[in-house]
Amino acid sequence: MIARTAFTLLCSISSVAAFSPTQHGTTITINTKKTYQQFDGMGFCEAFQRGTQIYGADGLSSANTERVLDLLLSNTTGAGMTILRNGIGSSLTNPYDLMKSIETVTPASPNATPNYDWQGTTKPGFGLDNGQLQLTKDAIARGVRTIYSDAWSAPGFMKNNSNDSNGGYLCGVSGIECSSGDWRQAYADYLLQYFKYYEAEGVAIDYVGFLNEPDLNVTYASMLSSGQQAADFLEVFSPTLEASGLKTKIACCDGSGWEEERSRLEGIQQAGAESTLGIVTAHGYSSPLSTPFSTSKPVWQTEWADLDGPQTYAWYYNGSTGEGLTWANHIQQAFAVSNVSAFLSWIGAGNTTSNSALVLLDGDEVNVSKRLWAYAQWGRTVSPGAVRVDAHVRSSANVTTTAFQNKDGSVAVQxxxxxxxxxxxxxxxxxxxxxxxxxxKSYLTNNDHDFDLTAQHQWSRGSNIQSHIPPLSMITFTTGS
Incomplete structure (x- = not known):
């Protein structure tokens, strides 16, 4: 029998031990030689002026601004998010819940010189771009590795319905002819100018999306598109972006659900435009994540939340849609079954009566949902650039797992x-x-624990790891220092 080293038990809830061959209960077999997709990170969004709430628009104090940022971003006290998704505005004005366009004066034609205006919200402390620019800088300072900027719509004057809301199509794509002309190049130039404003602020945008839920016609910023129509724009946008010298890569198409995105991806593939994409992006609303897409491109789940349920802070109560355990299972299945490389929440922090934010704000009150700590189980233990490795469960249908190997060789098993x-x-x-x-080390999340270190010990090469997992709970085991 392999000699065991004494270990420090930090909590009585969970114990971890190295032991030899006799095994009982559920066995999880890890095979680091069998690898799957790369892990790109966990993330969130603060579009539609939610960023201004973090910086005090509704009464949050400076001290709690720092607390919220740490809750979302810190790798020692928070969820360890490494991807920030921003919204590119299209509205002529910017009352709350709208994102202002950088071009609010309609040009005479698609070829006319545009009149750009980089203002956004100008109230002191909020920063440009509806609070997103300041948030982006603060997020990068706290370890965010990737910035994804996404346009919900082109400005209204570029669309056949002359409105940035209520669906409509970009003028110039297949089947859409507008008396004003073809606006594809103007839209490409518009997006490029947005990147340049951020570049002038010292921020590089890694990925850009030009559509958001293009299968939905809704009363807020939205633009419809089929896969073929997306390819029609990519025909113009890809060479424009390449000629700019920027390293920004294209994302498409943020379908409202997994199958809605699959349809658009297939249309792009049939049009021969898949090579122009950097990543494929989808949401989890209209249809749940399921079998992987047939693509060599990384796939991200870029927006999902409980939009309809009441505010829920619990890890588990009755298995409702907003509980932390529910979302831990969503995340795990996204990686293990759908082969996503990143998983993003809709809203990180915000003042809302719905259950859509991980951190719910009310004046200067900060309420942390257990959903945040579900994200932490991956955000805190898996680094961008890691790869998912094979993890096989035997003897229990109630125990599920994922495993990742980081670049330094350490392994995290959720x-x-x-x-x-x-x-x-x-x-x-x-x-x-x-x-x-x-x-x-082992980190426990359940109704009584957030992302709490419960045990650590020296583990010898060739030995197994054994633990007792409490009911309706999640533990991540990590090897390394």
């Missing part, structure tokens, strides 16, 4: 116990990324 009983779990197949031993 284990969810969906049953009402404690589960004994054995993790086998792990190898140390040092010569002989590793420090193994």
């Amino acid at each position: 284990v969810i116990n969906n049953s009402g009983r404690e589960q004994q779990v054995t993790i086998s197949g792990l190898q140390t990324h040092r010569w002989s031993s590793d420090l193994v």
